[in-house]
Amino acid sequence: MKADLALKNCRIWRKKRLTKTGLVIDKGKIVSITKSRLPPSKKRIDCKGGIILPGLIDVHVHFREPGLSHKEDWVTGSRAAAKGGITYVMDMPNTIPPTLTLRDLFDKKALAKKSVVNFGLYAGISQKNLNDLKELSGQAVAFKLFMGKSTGDLALDDISLLLKAFTNVAKTKKVLCVHAENEKMNKYFYKDYKKRTDPIAFARARPPESEVLAINDAIELAKQTDVKLHICHVTTKDGLTLIKRAKKNKVDVTCETCPHYLFMTEDDMREKRTLVKMNPPLRTERDQKALWKGIKTGKIDILASDHAPHILQEKYQNIWFAPSGVPGVETSLQLILNAVNKRMVKLERVVELMHDNPIKRFGLGSYGDIEVGNDANLTVIDLKKGWEISREDLLTKCGWSPYEGWEGKGMPVMTIVNGRPI
Ligand SMILES: [Zn+2]
Numbered sequence: 001m002k003a004d005l006a007l008k009n010c011r012i013w014r015k016k017r018l019t020k021t022g023l024v025i026d027k028g029k030i031v032s033i034t035k036s037r038l039p040p041s042k043k044r045i046d047c048k049g050g051i052i053l054p055g056l057i058d059v060h061v062h063f064r065e066p067g068l069s070h071k072e073d074w075v076t077g078s079r080a081a082a083k084g085g086i087t088y089v090m091d092m093p094n095t096i097p098p099t100l101t102l103r104d105l106f107d108k109k110a111l112a113k114k115s116v117v118n119f120g121l122y123a124g125i126s127q128k129n130l131n132d133l134k135e136l137s138g139q140a141v142a143f144k145l146f147m148g149k150s151t152g153d154l155a156l157d158d159i160s161l162l163l164k165a166f167t168n169v170a171k172t173k174k175v176l177c178v179h180a181e182n183e184k185m186n187k188y189f190y191k192d193y194k195k196r197t198d199p200i201a202f203a204r205a206r207p208p209e210s211e212v213l214a215i216n217d218a219i220e221l222a223k224q225t226d227v228k229l230h231i232c233h234v235t236t237k238d239g240l241t242l243i244k245r246a247k248k249n250k251v252d253v254t255c256e257t258c259p260h261y262l263f264m265t266e267d268d269m270r271e272k273r274t275l276v277k278m279n280p281p282l283r284t285e286r287d288q289k290a291l292w293k294g295i296k297t298g299k300i301d302i303l304a305s306d307h308a309p310h311i312l313q314e315k316y317q318n319i320w321f322a323p324s325g326v327p328g329v330e331t332s333l334q335l336i337l338n339a340v341n342k343r344m345v346k347l348e349r350v351v352e353l354m355h356d357n358p359i360k361r362f363g364l365g366s367y368g369d370i371e372v373g374n375d376a377n378l379t380v381i382d383l384k385k386g387w388e389i390s391r392e393d394l395l396t397k398c399g400w401s402p403y404e405g406w407e408g409k410g411m412p413v414m415t416i417v418n419g420r421p422i
Contacts, residue, residue: 003031004419006038010047010380014370016348018051025376028419033372045421047380050413053351055087055118055368055377057358060177060232060256060304061329063089065111067096069397072309076397077329078115080307082422083395084330085379085412087117087368093124093144094154100129105139117417118377120362122177124154125165133165137172142230142362145169146179147214157183162221170227175254175362177230180214180239181206181280194320199269202319203281208236211280215239219246222253230361231255233306235280237290244299254361256302257291259335260326260402268402274315274322276402278308295345295353301361303353305332309398327396331403333379334387337410341383380414387411 003026011018012033024032024039032039063077081089091112093099099108105121112119120141123129129136133143145165146154156162169176186206193205215231219242222229234240234255246253266282276282294300308325315322333354339345359367368377388407391400415422 003039003041005043005045005421006041007045007047007052008038010050010052012052012370013054013347013351023052023370025416025419028375030370030372030374030376033370045414047414050380050382052370053379053381054355054370055416056085056333056354056379057088057090057364057368058086058305058307058329058332058354059090059302059358059362060092060258061089061307062092062094062309062325063112063307064095064309066108071311071314072397074112074114075116076395077307077309078117078119080327080330080395081117082415082417083412085333085381085415086329087377087379087415087417088119088364089115089117089329090120090122090141090362093122094146098124098126098154100124100126101132102135102139105136109139116422117415120364125156125169126154127156127161130161130164130168133168133172137174140174142175142177143169143172144177144179144232147181147183147218155183159217162217163225166221166225166227170225173228175228175230177232178214178218179232179279180211180218180234182210182213182217185210185213197318199273199277199319200266202277203266203269203283206279206281208238208283208287211236212238212242215242219243219251219253222246223251226252229253233258233261233280233304234291234294234300235261235283235287237287240290240294240299254301254357256304257294257300258304258306259328259332260306261288261291262295262339263335264402272402274317274319275400276326277315277319277322277324278306278326279324292344296349298349298352301353301357303332303336303350305329307396309396311398312400326402327394327398327400330395331389331401333381334408334411335403337381337383338408341409347383376416376419378416379412380416381411382413383410385409385411385413
């Protein structure tokens with residue numbers, strides 16, 4: 001019997017190094033990894049020396065369906081992910097309706113059947129479902145809690161409610177992901193800055209201190225409750241310092257940052273204005289430097305896109321009305337591979353940030369690992385291939401990117417999901 005697919009002339013990322021070899025896939029599984037002649041197969045692809053990585057994972061996307069599918073849906077979002085070398089996405093709960101009940105999770109799962117990549121769904125936490133978290137945990141990949149307001153209104157900022165949320169998530173053994181901004185501090189600064197209309201005023205109205213305060217609270221609550229805490233999109237040097245210290249003190253905390261905080265600063269707001277409005281906002285070079293250090297040293301565990309698409313018509317409003325968020329699921333990998341080429345970070349770290357740490361943290365078993373018998377979820381990259389980001393090439397439904405016109409080298413060339421090349 002012929003196998004479904006053979007990949008020849010590839011280099012495989014395994015046990016933290018590259019090995020020249022061929023790979024055979026049948027019925028969705030890796031059936032052979034071999035240096036000798038490949039057996040006959042129905043389809044054969046010459047990887048031309050391309051590097052096969054474990055299937056990469058994006059732990060933070062907003063695919064907007066149900067309810068906001070004019071911005072993105074499971075078809076367009078997942079195709080954009082596959083194009084960006086992502087084989088598995090974890091979708092956030094702030095849709096309409098928000099994903100708060102078992103019914104919501106099942107409904108979203110039915111919609112997500114259209115997805116061309118694998119997925120997990122977050123359950124959101126609100127005042128209404130604090131007692132239902134145990135039953136939700138069977139269907140949700142993890143929980144998401146908004147300590148500050150963002151798209152949708154799931155903010156929980158009362159300390160007794162937070163304590164209850166942390167306690168009840170701890171009982172489920174799932175990871176609690178928090179959007180860490182202090183709602184009350186933001187409110188205080190909004191009052192002052194709302195008189196201004198320039199984009200920087202928005203960044204000032206959600207200051208770094210707001211994130212630092214919220215991270216501090218979240219860590220203290222994690223200490224008390226033993227919850228597995230994950231801080232989403234860390235943007236500040238001081239926030240990262242708190243996380244590093246907590247890790248040293250054996251608090252079970254991990255964190256992620258996003259490409260936009262690594263590749264842009266608040267200066268980009270002057271030119272790109274509302275297009276790069278996001279929560280938390282872009283920060284200064286001081287913070288950006290600290291994030292890069294965290295990426296290089298492993299103090300930041302995960303790189304996630306926080307793919308948060310809005311259509312241009314919505315983004316082109318004044319700074320206070322325009323919605324927050326930028327698309328990114330299809331550009332994360334090429335941006336970070338370009339950084340690999342510039343020796344800003346090692347490929348080994350990229351695999352840790354986008355595969356090893358996500359599977360470890362979120363309990364995804366051996367997902368994506370390149371081993372015989374495992375499901376074939378693979379990301380093939382070409383480190384030498386040049387790129388320029390242009391609107392015409394994008395697959396996200398929102399149809400734009402904050403990186404349009406950017407050029408670089410190193411990109412995904414093929415994504416294999418459950419044995420199928422996409
Ligand atoms: Zn988000």
